[in-house]
Amino acid sequence: MDKPGFPPVGVIIPNFNGVHLLRRNLPFVITAAAAYPGACSIIVVDDGSGDGSAEMLRAEFPSVRVVSHETNRGFAEAIHSGVEAAEAEFLIFLNSDVRPHEDFMAPLIRHLEKTDVFSVSPLVLDEDGRVNPVSWRCYRMKRGRLRALRWNSDDLKSTVPKESLFASGGSVALRKSMFMALGGYLPLYKPFYSEDFDLGLRAWKRGWRTLLEPASRVVHERKGSISENVAADRVRKTRVRNRFLLEWTHMPGKDLMLFLVPGYLSQFIRRLLRLDVVYVKGFFAALRRLPEALRIRAEIRKHQVLDFWRIIDSIETNFKSNTDG
Template identity: 30%
Template sequence: MSYTPKVAVVILNWNGVKYLRQFLPSVLSSIYPNLEIIVGDNASTDGSVEFIKNEYPSVRIIQNDDNYGFTGGYNKVLEHVDADYYILLNSDVEVFPGWIAPVINLMESDPLIAAAAPKIRAFNQKSHFEHAGAAGGFIDSYGYPFCQGRMFYEVEEDKGQYLQSGEVFWATGAAMFVKKHCWHEAGGFDDRFFAHMEEIDLCWRLKNMGYRVMYCAESEVFHLGGGTLNVENPFKTYLNFRNNLLLLQNNLPFWRAVFVITIRIWMDLLALIRFLSEGKRKDAWAVSRAHQNFVLSLFKPSKKNKKLNVPKKYPLKGIYKGSLVWTFFVKKKRHFTELDPTDFL
């Protein structure tokens, strides 16, 4: 009799009882023979824990004593979870009964596959991909993340153009499958990120260690998005700009990081000017704060990546060698399928 890996779906919650009420039933309908459903709670005050205890007593609850964000929250919760695979699932994701097995089967096919994600489509526009993950994540040579199915603000309709599973650069944290031993070997999330781009940092770290990250086209979920921080929130702007710089600092060789970060800071200043021209002063200030915080962070680099500061022996598949900004805004190539495959590592 073959062994069935144990899988733990872990939903991190902070004052999201309305999302648990709407989406948790679909997660509980998941069909997989060795499965545990867990909600990790970041000290919610909206009755989330009481709701789960009363309505879904079979769901295990792990409670944190404070709101540690997405990164710290998961780091603390997963210390108490025993499974072969973790599935980090946002509370605003709708799933279907058979969504788990295709991804696990893909990951079981190769011991070097550390993380993977299903296809992510938009809950409110189900014909289209969802911004946060679409059909697998990539990154350009200047640190701009994008996806099959989403480049900057351009989100594609799913017309079957990404039906092939394959290696990508990063898997979205909205529905990330990761092998337990890989998670712990890499040290989990970098707590400094709090939220946003932490999954890209983790995947980059895993790739630097010689592991692979995959997109599984045979599984799909629907993500509402913006459940905690909507796109108009200046704090989200701050996190995106600050964390993108941390991402480069953490994972690039030193002199390459100096070069790329210098360019990115100037490009970010252009974004700041654009925000001001559009009357978005809070977003402009968020960019400035992001730069200030990043400079301060240079004096306390991440401990997680120190042990990985060695010559990289592995090809980091999924990097676009050009500039996505130039390709998108100047050359007007708005879809992933328009990019030249030879321009990727």
């Protein structure tokens, strides 16, 4: 029987040619769903797989709901199809290469009942048990680029949840209504990468926080479905392109002109000298989408209540606080 005080949860897993990942990791998701004190449903969105994923799911995991795309549409649209199909307000997105601990759900969901919390990240572990840096995100300007602050598990000197800039799209709990209000993942970043970074920033700018909950844990495999199904050059080009687009969309204009543009020029020259063709292609691919990025930038400003550096200062200060009270 479901316990009162634990709202229904929908787990959404996007899949593309990941039949072996689903067979390996889905049993852990089912165990965690059964351990959650409230109702929990699992939806796998098969994004045009050609490896028999959908057929395997229906035969071997009949309790899991399958939503199928006839053709591959990319990560964002797979998630959107799952969100549309889900009935619960509280959702958890899990990649097929993520293996959750049995008790990971409840610690995430308890935060979502706070009206200013948009999303919550579990502590992400590597297969050898080490804490993965994707668990907590914060950035500062260094050497002309926006760079992630380094940290390790020793920095979590208490079990108190910490504010984070965004949660990895591969393991995150969030509110469906807020996700929909933000417009979900933006097509600017299709087919993959940086959607979660952008989403977290757009939420923060509206005053909606993201948290890291150390009491919730998942294991992320080193090699996932993107690296197995997409050519390495295309993956890197997309990463480069989307990082430029993210900065052009979100960074304050003063920082773009004083720090990032000179940094771009310096790095571009170095990459040219090294004959880094993939980087150059990624930069020009971003330039082609600049008008769309600027349009989105203007739209974000209409709803913005917090500026970029105020958000960063809040997250860094909160992380350095070691009190348990």
